[in-house]
Structures are given as structure tokens and as C-alpha cells.
Amino acid sequence: MLDFKQKIIALSILPLVLSMLIIVLALNYQSELLSEQSGSSYREKILELRKQQLQSNIELALGAISHIYQAADEHDPLAKKQVAEILNMLQHGDDGYFFVYNEEGINIVHPRQPYRVGKNWWDWVDASGNPLIQILISNAEQGGGFHEYLWEKPSTGLIAKKLAYSVMLDKWRWMIGTGIYIDDIDRDVITLQEEINGYINQTFIVIFVLTVAGVIVVFFSGLFLQASERKLADGKLKVLTNRIVDSQEVERQRVSRELHDGIIQMLVSTKYVVENVIFRLAKGDSATEELAQCEQYLDATINDVRRISRDLHPNLLEDHGLSAALSALIEDYRNRLNIDISFEPLAIKKLLPSDARTTLYRIAQEALTNIERHANATAVTVKINVNESWFILSITDNGCGFDTQKLSRNKSPFVGIGLRNMSERISYFNGRLDIYSSSSGTKVVSKLPKKLLNYSNSNKR
Structure with a gap:
């Protein structure tokens, strides 16, 4: 039999043990939920970035063939052959390539599985029993779409998950597509969940x-210390939980920044055009005009790459604010x-958050580039002002x-990208x-x- 003192100690310990047990069970449930939600959110975000990457790759491929495709009619076998040969040479990454089928399901381009070329794959089904080619063509006819499937x-x-994006070349009724393998996303999700479970x-x-x-x-000190220890445990638990959440957010931001690489895309686009000119010369065709055009395009591309490299994260924008950065950009143009x-600036150094300043800077860059390429203008006005509702940047030309x-009605992927x-x-x-x-x-x-606007961060220049 327990004496009175032992009963008091036991009654003091029991609530602590029960409370800790409840906390552990609740934390276990929350950790499983957090792990599942974090994995799902991470996968969705990375998948969205991969989709944007596929769309960019398709746009780059369309850019590489546009000078041939737009000049050809719907029954131009030479142009079709040239386009097919260009697409057959293009690739992105170790496993990225482009494939082409006509609307009847006959393969035209497939650099990694050439045995498919010239054969009809309309009724072919994949490992999941789906008519893959029909799905890709249907997505393309609807203006472009994505599809997940299994492919070597x-x-x-090895067979792995793949995400494909396909669009239609309406004039020739060709479906052009490309894909990216996403098996690494599942591995990354598992790794992330394992890290979270490790923290838990x-x-x-x-x-x-x-x-x-x-x-x-509690055994030696009684009920008073029991309450104190419970409070301390709860405090430490909250700190650890906050650290887990913070570490997840930092990692997501890092991955997002690394995947957004506009400079490489511009270089790849320039490389595609150069390869096309080299290909024409290798065939023995006359390419004087094409070479001159290629040289001009290459010069413009090199200048754009240099400018992007210089302005990818301009120091003026961070150190001296939007007005100073725009002033330097305008002077360059x-x-x-x-x-x-x-230029009519607003004499405030850091009125907007950093990402908002960068957005307006990029919009000004794009607008001035459009003026340079298309407007034939002789005068341009750039103005910053604030009214009751908006922070406004306006660019006006007389072109x-x-x-x-x-x-706005033109649905062509070649038009209106900027x-x-x-x-x-x-x-x-x-914004608007x-x-x-x-x-x-x-x-x-x-x-x-x-x-x-954050007026507490604003300073006179």
C-alpha cells in the first residue's frame, strides 16, 4: 500500500505523464498532417515551375523554326523537312527532346526513338492503358495542354514519370511537344518528409x-516544480515547431530562386538560331541572307544577354531605389x-518593397525594348507618380x-510574349x-x- 505522501507524488506525476502523452499523440498527428501537406505543397510548386519550364522550351523551339514555318505554305515539303530536322537536333538537359506527330498520329520527329518515325501510333496505349498520342494531340488542338504519363x-x-506539354502548328496540323521527367520530384518530396519527420x-x-x-x-520537489517543468516543455516545443516551419520556408525560397534562370534560356535561344544557320550551310544551300540575318540576331542576343547579366539584380535598385535605377536604364537606352x-522621377529612395521595385524595373525594361524594336519613336517620356489609390509608372512614346x-485576339505562341x-x-x-x-x-x-508603400523606409535621394 502507498502511503499518503506517495499517493500525493503519484497524483502529481500522473497529470504530467498524461499531459505529455496527449501532447505526443497530438504532435504525432500534426506531424503526419504537416508532412503530407508540406510534401503536397512542395510537389505542386515544383510541378508548376516545371510546367513553366516546358512552356518556355516550346516557345524557344517555335522561335527556332518560326522563320521557316511562317514563310511556308501548308503544302511545302522542303520547309517541313527543314523544320523536322531542326526539331530533331534540339534538346534540353540530359533527357529533354522534342517530338512531332501529325493529326492522324503518324510520328514525324522522335530523336530518342527513331523507329517510331513514319509509323502511325494513333491507337497505341501506354503502360496505364491510355491512348497517349490521342491525348497529346487533343491537348494541342485545345490550345496547348499538359499530361502526365510513364515513359522510358x-x-x-528505366520507366519513369514524365510531364509533357504539346501545342499545334495549325498550318501543317502538326502536334509539337516536349517533356520533362518528374520522378525526381517524388524523391525530393520523400526527402523533405523524412527531414520533417527527423525534426519531429x-x-x-x-x-x-x-x-x-x-x-x-516532481518526485523530489512536488507539485510546484511540476507546473514549472510543464511550462518549460511547452515553451521549448513551440520554439522547435517554429524552427521547423521557418526552415521549410527558407528552403522553398532557395529552390524557387535557383529554378528561375532567365539567362540560360536566352543563351539556349541564341544557340538554336546559330545551329539552324550551320545546318543550312552544311547542306550546301545558299545562306548569304540567312547568315546576315543570323549575325544580326546573334548580335542582338549577345547584347540582351549582357544587359540581362548586368541588370539581373542591379545594385542601383537595391542601394539607391527605383528612380535611380530607372535613370541609369534610361540613360543606357x-x-x-x-x-x-x-524622365520624371519620384524623389523617394525605397518607397516600395524590393520585389515590387524589381517588377516595375522589369516592366520599364520590356517597354523600352519594345520601343527600340518596333515603335520607330523619336521621343519617349517615363514618369513616376502616386495618386490616392495607385503607385504609377508610365512610359509614353510617339511611335x-x-x-x-x-x-489580344491573336492566339499564336509567337506573338505578345513580352x-x-x-x-x-x-x-x-x-496591380493593373x-x-x-x-x-x-x-x-x-x-x-x-x-x-x-512603406513610408517608414523612404528617404530623400
Whole structure:
């Protein structure tokens, strides 16, 4: 039989043990839920980045063949052959390539499985029993779409998950597609979940140690120390949980930054054009005009790459704010184009958050580039101002203008890429991009919500 003192100690220890048990069970449930949600969220974000990468690869491939495709008619065997040969040579990464089928399911291009070329694969089904070619063609006819399936991975020879994106060359009724293997995403998700479980296991160990320590302290010190130890355990548990969440967010941001590599995409695009010119020369065709065009395009591409490399993260934008960075950018264009570009800045150093400043800087870059390439303008005005609702950046030129309604109706993947990028950037901040254009000029107005402004960080230049 327990004496009274032992009963008091037992009654003091029992709530602590029960409380720790409840915490462990609740934490175990929450850890499983957190692990599942984190893995799912991570997979969705990486998958979305892969989709953007596939769309970029398709756009680059279309850019490499556009000079042939747009000049050809629907029954031009020589142009079709040239396009097929170009696509057959293009690749991205170790396992990335392009494939082409006509609307009847006959393969035209498949560099990794050449035995498929010339054969009809309309009724062929994949390992999951799905008519793969029919699905890819259907997605392309609907304006472009994605599809996950199982396919042999060239670098390993093993069957792996693959994500494909396909679009239609309407003039020739060709489906052009490319894919990227996503088996690594599942491995990364498992690794992430194992890391989370590792943190949770460490937390379990800490809880166990604290529980034993609490039992010992309560045994010798009584109910007062029991309450104190429980409070300490809860505090440490919250700290550990916060550290886990913070570490996940830091890692996600790092992965997102590394996957967004615009410089390499520009270099790959330039390489595709150069390879096409080399290919034509190797066939013995006359390519004087093409070489001259290629040289001009290559020079422009090199200049763009140098400018992007210099301005990818301009020091002026971080050190001196948006106005100073835009002033330097405008001076660069003014010297290069030899036209009158006026600038009306806002004399505040860091009124906007860093990512918002970068967005407006990129929009100004794109607008000035469009003026350089298409507007034939002799005067440009860049202005920053703030009204009751918006922070506004406007770029106005006196060039030839363009038909904005016709551009919005055009569904071609070759048209309007820059304007779409501008719109997507501004929409991220719930902003607006308004474009007004006529034969007397064009005005691009970018608006960010005024609530983004942080006057506590603003300084006079």
C-alpha cells in the first residue's frame, strides 16, 4: 500500500505523464498532417515551375523554326523537312527532346526513338492503358495542354514519370511537344518528409527527456516544480515547431530562386538560331541572307544577354531605389538609340518593397525594348507618380503604335510574349497594366496598389 505522501507524488506525476502523452499523440498527428501537406505543397510548386519550364522550351523551339514555318505554305515539303530536322537536333538537359506527330498520329520527329518515325501510333496505349498520342494531340488542338504519363528515361533506360506539354502548328496540323521527367520530384518530396519527420523525432526525444526530468523533479520537489517543468516543455516545443516551419520556408525560397534562370534560356535561344544557320550551310544551300540575318540576331542576343547579366539584380535598385535605377536604364537606352527620352522621377529612395521595385524595373525594361524594336519613336517620356489609390509608372512614346485588340485576339505562341510577361508580373501584386496605342504613339501604364508603400523606409535621394 502507498502511503499518503506517495499517493500525493503519484497524483502529481500522473497529470504530467498524461499531459505529455496527449501532447505526443497530438504532435504525432500534426506531424503526419504537416508532412503530407508540406510534401503536397512542395510537389505542386515544383510541378508548376516545371510546367513553366516546358512552356518556355516550346516557345524557344517555335522561335527556332518560326522563320521557316511562317514563310511556308501548308503544302511545302522542303520547309517541313527543314523544320523536322531542326526539331530533331534540339534538346534540353540530359533527357529533354522534342517530338512531332501529325493529326492522324503518324510520328514525324522522335530523336530518342527513331523507329517510331513514319509509323502511325494513333491507337497505341501506354503502360496505364491510355491512348497517349490521342491525348497529346487533343491537348494541342485545345490550345496547348499538359499530361502526365510513364515513359522510358533515356539516361537510365528505366520507366519513369514524365510531364509533357504539346501545342499545334495549325498550318501543317502538326502536334509539337516536349517533356520533362518528374520522378525526381517524388524523391525530393520523400526527402523533405523524412527531414520533417527527423525534426519531429528530435522533438519526441526532447519531450521524452523533459518528461523524465519532470517526473524526477516532481518526485523530489512536488507539485510546484511540476507546473514549472510543464511550462518549460511547452515553451521549448513551440520554439522547435517554429524552427521547423521557418526552415521549410527558407528552403522553398532557395529552390524557387535557383529554378528561375532567365539567362540560360536566352543563351539556349541564341544557340538554336546559330545551329539552324550551320545546318543550312552544311547542306550546301545558299545562306548569304540567312547568315546576315543570323549575325544580326546573334548580335542582338549577345547584347540582351549582357544587359540581362548586368541588370539581373542591379545594385542601383537595391542601394539607391527605383528612380535611380530607372535613370541609369534610361540613360543606357538614350545613348544606344540616340532619341529623346525624358524622365520624371519620384524623389523617394525605397518607397516600395524590393520585389515590387524589381517588377516595375522589369516592366520599364520590356517597354523600352519594345520601343527600340518596333515603335520607330523619336521621343519617349517615363514618369513616376502616386495618386490616392495607385503607385504609377508610365512610359509614353510617339511611335507608330499597334492594334491592341488585334494583338489580344491573336492566339499564336509567337506573338505578345513580352506583354504577357509584363501583365503576369504586375498581377502578382494585384496591380493593373493598361496599354493605350494609336498611330500617334503608345502609352504603357503600370499600377501597383498604394497599400504596398512603406513610408517608414523612404528617404530623400
